[in-house]
Amino acid sequence: MPETMLCGVTLKNPVIAASGTFGFGAEYGRLFDVSKLGAICTKGLTLHPREGNPGMRVWETPAGMMNSIGLQNPGIPAFLEHELPRMRTMGTAIIANVGGGDLEEYVEGVRLLSEAESIDIIELNISCPNVHEGGMAFGIKANVAAGVVAAVRRVCRKPLMVKLSPNAENIADMAVACERAGADAVSLVNAFNALAIDIHARKPVFDNVTAGLSGPAIKPIALRMVWEAAHAVRIPVVGIGGITTWQDAVEFLMAGATAVQVGTATFVKPTAMLDIVDGLERYCAAEPLTRL
Amino acid sequence: MTSPSPAYIEEALVLAQDRLTNDVYRLTVEATTGGSPGQFYMVRAWDREPLLARPISIHDADEGTISLLYQVRGRGTELLARLHKGDTVALMGPLGNGFTMENLHGRVGIVTGGIGIAPMFYLASTLPARSATVIAGFKSTPYAVAALLSLGVEVYVATEDGCEGTRGFCTDIFDPAAFDVVVTCGPTPMMARVAQLCAQAGVPCQASLEAHMACGIGACLGCTFPTTSGYKRVCADGPVFDAAEVIWHA
Numbered sequence A: 001m002p003e004t005m006l007c008g009v010t011l012k013n014p015v016i017a018a019s020g021t022f023g024f025g026a027e028y029g030r031l032f033d034v035s036k037l038g039a040i041c042t043k044g045l046t047l048h049p050r051e052g053n054p055g056m057r058v059w060e061t062p063a064g065m066m067n068s069i070g071l072q073n074p075g076i077p078a079f080l081e082h083e084l085p086r087m088r089t090m091g092t093a094i095i096a097n098v099g100g101g102d103l104e105e106y107v108e109g110v111r112l113l114s115e116a117e118s119i120d121i122i123e124l125n126i127s128c129p130n131v132h133e134g135g136m137a138f139g140i141k142a143n144v145a146a147g148v149v150a151a152v153r154r155v156c157r158k159p160l161m162v163k164l165s166p167n168a169e170n171i172a173d174m175a176v177a178c179e180r181a182g183a184d185a186v187s188l189v190n191a192f193n194a195l196a197i198d199i200h201a202r203k204p205v206f207d208n209v210t211a212g213l214s215g216p217a218i219k220p221i222a223l224r225m226v227w228e229a230a231h232a233v234r235i236p237v238v239g240i241g242g243i244t245t246w247q248d249a250v251e252f253l254m255a256g257a258t259a260v261q262v263g264t265a266t267f268v269k270p271t272a273m274l275d276i277v278d279g280l281e282r283y284c285a286a287e288p289l290t291r292l
Numbered sequence B: 001m002t003s004p005s006p007a008y009i010e011e012a013l014v015l016a017q018d019r020l021t022n023d024v025y026r027l028t029v030e031a032t033t034g035g036s037p038g039q040f041y042m043v044r045a046w047d048r049e050p051l052l053a054r055p056i057s058i059h060d061a062d063e064g065t066i067s068l069l070y071q072v073r074g075r076g077t078e079l080l081a082r083l084h085k086g087d088t089v090a091l092m093g094p095l096g097n098g099f100t101m102e103n104l105h106g107r108v109g110i111v112t113g114g115i116g117i118a119p120m121f122y123l124a125s126t127l128p129a130r131s132a133t134v135i136a137g138f139k140s141t142p143y144a145v146a147a148l149l150s151l152g153v154e155v156y157v158a159t160e161d162g163c164e165g166t167r168g169f170c171t172d173i174f175d176p177a178a179f180d181v182v183v184t185c186g187p188t189p190m191m192a193r194v195a196q197l198c199a200q201a202g203v204p205c206q207a208s209l210e211a212h213m214a215c216g217i218g219a220c221l222g223c224t225f226p227t228t229s230g231y232k233r234v235c236a237d238g239p240v241f242d243a244a245e246v247i248w249h250a
Helices: A076-090 A103-114 A135-139 A142-155 A171-180 A216-232 A246-254 A264-268 A272-286 B075-081 B120-126 B145-150 B188-201
Strands: A004-006 A009-011 A015-017 A039-041 A058-061 A064-067 A093-098 A121-125 A160-163 A185-188 A192-195 A210-214 A237-240 A259-262 B007-019 B024-030 B040-044 B054-061 B065-071 B088-095 B108-113 B132-138 B154-159 B181-185 B205-208 B224-227 B230-233 B240-242
Touching (some): A064 A216, A093 A103, A103 A121, A121 A142, A142 A160, A142 A171, A210 A216, A216 A237, A246 A259, A246 A272, A259 A272, B024 B075, B054 B088, B108 B188, B120 B145, B145 B154
Parallel strands (some): A015 A039, A185 A237, A237 A259, B108 B132, B108 B181, B181 B205
Antiparallel strands (some): A058 A064, A192 A210, B007 B088, B024 B065, B040 B054, B054 B065
16 A cells, blocks of 8 residues: 655555544554554544533434534543553554634644644644534634634644535635645545434434534535545645545545545444555555555 | 453354344344343444444353344344344444443342343343342333243233233332342333332442444444433443433433
């Protein structure tokens, strides 16, 4: 498998565990060798601990699933103390995903994570659809996103990747705005804002009403967005959205992605990412390609 | 409690599929991964749809086989019910904490509602002979009772339609004072009532919760339940909780 260079960081391969689907690596580490992955994105971190959302949190849909976790996490200081030391022994690159309720929380969170030696890349989450006061609010308007990215850039001493929302007004404009504000890469897309209604209870399934849709159902739309973003910016684009097979991954790479993130597919088959890595290797050997 | 690491078995051979009632089945598969009473497996027997595997508790296990008792509720369990001997299923497990066996001593009361009886055969067969009493509630025709009786376990049945046993709920015929410790599994309102009765009687109670799950292994935080110490993951921190810690009416 050709190595992949992402923002100056060498990854073993271009297959990355997506934030929120892989915890801090330990759970799936009990099941397979996570050092075979290109990188792991942490569960979304915020400066202060968050309890997460009440009520139903996951809901299956045709070819997809909805989630409303609400950024449940132990807070960045606890992550640095308890989770990061264990993560650094896992033998793969670490991408710290960081969210926030307001600008100050983003800046202080990124500043703290920047000081941690074993973090390779910071992924700025301006796209979480499941927290009220912030998250996705920063990911819809390009000028608002640019403000957050610029503020965070000033304190960030790591490569900075911005995770974009598919709910952005215009995905290409959003990618360009983040690039101009100092992003070293963009990753897209996060979950689509979506709705499910319990017809027997006659109310929305989720306490938050809407929730994020992921999985194969969103793949063709995500692929189109990655294509648009990749044509608009010069910085690397990391493709995310329903990638389940190695063929899906090749499509995203051909659309202009430097690497891919895999999330929901891991729930379908825990070793899906290893299958994708193997498939990409075989594809490169057969075509033949020396790099993707 | 540290349990052995779970395994992922892409193709476990189906050894038997037994239909117990109209919509309750017992699937027996070849697997050496075992588990302890109260643990579960993520089970999948289809290609693309539905998307997610289904969490199903261990009904019985030995060195070479695992059996799963399940009720057909939706598309996933409907597809499981179509499996025949010789087919294969994907399994991930054993998962979750299981019952805290070291706290189950003296007279153990096992209170179940519907398919909540599923993990209790394995539990009762692991407990000392004649220490367990099962109080099982069903909507209608009971199931999985004969196997418990064959272990020498006392079983009291309540049915909502009165077709067998006492007409009503299992909680109508359950007296916590008769037990040193109680174990329960079933619909949440039923377990909440069992927990309340146990708390009033000062009898410790372990409750095995059910939830929609995505990962099944503790990574996605999708199956949390509120407890007195915050949200806990049903799949990884549970499925068995001290009933006094669970916030039943959140």
